[in-house]
Amino acid sequence: MKVFKTGAVAAAVVALALTATACGGSSTSGKAEGGETGGAKKDKVVIGIKFDQPGVGLKTPEGTFTGFDVDVATYVAKELGYQPDQIEFKQAISAQRETLIANGDVKFIVASYSITDKRKEKVDFAGPYFLAHQDLLVRADESTITKAEDLNKKKLCSVTGSTSAQNVKKTLAPEADLLELQGYSECLTGLENKTVDALTTDNSILAGFAAQEKNKGKFKLTGLSLSNENYGIGLKKGDKELQTKINAALKKMASDGAWEAAVTKNFGPAGYKSEPAPQITEGS
Structure with missing residues (x-):
């Protein structure tokens, strides 16, 4: 009788396993690109920002x-379905922004990232x-x-890879003694x-330092x-779906007052007067 009971239990276990598989019970199946897990909470999203720019990204x-870029990144991530505790x-x-994007180290970058034709090649x-x-x-x-x-x-200081340094050296003051360092804090x-x-560099960044x-x-x-x-949000070349979603988030941020509130919070203490939120042009 013992042998019979053991065989019956084993058969029942196998039957239950087959039933669960047929019902699609795998906890990892159906995981969508970008971190969605079929109704479950999304995974984390990695966003590139500056770490050394008061008022912008610090x-x-x-x-x-x-900083302002941090607020923009958090707002966009929320519209993509990520909560603050899911953001890394x-x-x-x-000088490393294009490489971070190309290697997939970040989902997107919000880091005082000026839109230029040269950068749009990558x-x-x-x-x-x-x-x-x-x-x-x-x-x-x-x-x-x-x-x-x-x-x-x-003697002029700026950051390696910035458009500001090249703008001065090539066209504005070619005889300036330009020193390029890794961060603005070192220049300061x-x-x-x-x-x-x-x-x-950009007046927004300078205002942030002066306001400290x-x-x-x-x-x-x-x-x-x-x-x-x-300033644009950098993402992998060809990812039109993400580009469209981020553009929609930026439009919403400008229309619901969150953009103006972020400007006031981050730049107001320095008396900095910003331009109005610009029209979306990328991807259109």
Whole structure:
């Protein structure tokens, strides 16, 4: 009798397993591209941002993230179905942004990423979502730098891979002594220590640095508009579906007041006056 009972139990187990398989009971089957799991919670999404740009994209000593780009990225991720606790922010250094996208290390990048024809050869953009202008940050007591040409024979700092550095060196002040570093914080230290005479990048980024409590009264923007910088969200080339979804999220953010609220929160303390939310042009 023991042998008979054991065989019956084994047969019943096999029958139950076959029934479960026939019903499609696998916990991993049906997982959609992009992290969707058939009605279940989505997986995390990895988004590239800057870690060293106060007011734009900053990782604090406590490990939290703040800035306008962070708010935009969080809003877009929400519209794609991700909650804040499902977002992993990854540092996107200027010179590495295209590589991060091409390698699939990030889903998309929101990192003061100016849309240019050269970059569009390697990646696609959604947006633009912000219009900035290149400017100069100098020491508060600086009086000899009032226009771009004044940078000739002076020490200028910017970040490797940025459009701002190339714009100055090629067209605005070809005789400037250009120093390119990995981050704007290093440039700011040089400006404070008088090893460089000016820092150049977008006025939104410069305003963020100038507005920091530790920097108040030390620096000033010259108020120049040396270029137009349309910030876009970078994504893998050819991903039209994601591009369309992000564009829809950006339009919604501008229309429901969230975009203006993010501008006020992140740039207001510096008295920075932003342009209105730009019209979406990429992918149209």
